Amino acid sequence: MDSSRPLRVGFVPEHFSTPIHFAKKYYGLDADLIPFPSGTGHMITALRGGEIDVGIGLTEGWVAGLGKAQQSESAEGDGGYKLVGTYVETPLCWSISTGANRSEIATPDFLQGGKIGVSRIGSGSFVMGYVLADVRGWLIPTAGVGTSHAQSSPYSDIVVLNTFENLRNAVNSGKADFFMWEYFTSKRYYDSGEIRKVGEIYTPWSSWKIVASTSLIQGDSLDPRVDDLMEKLNRGIKHFNENQNEAVKYISTELDYTEEDAREWLQTVRFPERTQGVDPKVVASTSDTLCTAGVLVMSKAVDSNAMIAKQR
Known part of the structure; x- marks a missing residue:
């Protein structure tokens, strides 16, 4: 170099x-x-x-x-x-967001088995989806092998969407049920009514x-x-x-x-x-x-x- x-x-x-x-x-x-x-x-x-x-x-x-x-x-x-x-x-405070009119999703409890939107596989939005699942008891370890998201996914689909705008659009269209993003970056879209907050989780680091x-x-x-x-x-x-x-x-x-x-x-x-x-x-x-x-x-x-x- x-x-x-x-x-x-x-x-x-x-x-x-x-x-x-x-x-x-x-x-x-x-x-x-x-x-x-x-x-x-x-x-x-x-x-x-x-x-x-x-x-x-x-x-x-x-x-x-x-x-x-x-x-x-x-x-x-x-x-x-x-x-x-x-x-x-x-x-970091990760805010959990869904679509503005997704009234069927009232709290994070409704997200187990849903479709999570992430920017990329391996990104913070992806990683924290599994931390959320762990905290809420949604993970089922595979006996003798250890825990792996490939063996025991708490979500029905992981939708890769690349950008914050795509994530917001996806939860409104139904392509994804929720996504996780930093709270203050999300807040102005709560204020405008584009998306809705259903919970939050802090990183333990x-x-x-x-x-x-x-x-x-x-x-x-x-x-x-x-x-x-x-x-x-x-x-x-x-x-x-x-x-x-x-x-x-x-x-x-x-x-x-x-x-x-x-x-x-x-x-x-x-x-x-x-x-x-x-x-x-x-x-x-x-x-x-x-x-x-x-x-x-x-x-x-x-x-x-x-x-x-x-x-x-």
Whole structure:
């Protein structure tokens, strides 16, 4: 890889991306920022395909991708990327949505055996569908084999829809019965009456991590551009924390949120002072939950430490 060119950094163009914007605008972040509105699952594909170098996305998506690679018998065993940093410390609130006129779906209890809409297989919206099923007792382990969504699916169909707009359309048309997406991104569509909220669930882990392609990792060392990226993100986060009115203005004018929702979201989110490194306990806990939920196969080993290139 050409060490002189800017890194290609994948990110989700939502309110959480505001410190990335500040790092680029004020602190000389030298990177090509590539939006992935369809989320973490798409970034995993792009990392493995050499289309991006770094991804900033959801913890559960990254860990699920690496766990599946470890459990696979194919040559993709190293997963193509590793965890190098922490971007958000707080959990994520996943809102559960259905169509505006789907009166037959009153609560999450009505979703067992239904059609779940997801952006991609392996994305956060896919992974959290199985965490929801685990929490609500919808999973039936296969004796002697362990839990696997392929053996014991709590849903009649998994409908891959790629974008948030497609997901909203699908629950109104009946193509899907429900989908899961971050609460504040969903809220303006509740307010407009386009979709309806039927529940929510929080991740039991800190919600966003930074990963780098394995081509940027040599032993315990990261490519200097990755170190520089995280230093610039630290400064963008500091600017975010010290200039909340500017953050609200950016979110409410450049992104798809109201000023009121932006201010409410600010009360719920905490970014780290330093993005460098990942807590191994968080990754181990996420792996354990994903095994219990059937996203990963419980009977096959998962090495959480091997997923991390830089520990806290």
